[in-house]
Amino acid sequence: METRDLGAPWGVTRMAPYAETDPVPLRSPVIDPETQIAVVIDERGRTVELHDHRTSSSTSN
DSSP states (O other), X not given: OOOOXXXXXXXXXXXXXXXXXXXXXXXXXXXOTTTOXXXXXXXXXXXXXXXXXXXXXXXXX
């Protein structure tokens, strides 16, 4: 059986270093002046296609 350090909070004894991650590509949201719709531009100046995030709704009788 493993013993705990009674002086340290329980959550701290379970912590470990974060895993290495890849850098996140730079993207900037901007407003298209013609359509007034928000678009996202990548680090090369190209429009980034985003997934369709529709909100769901539920109704009951």
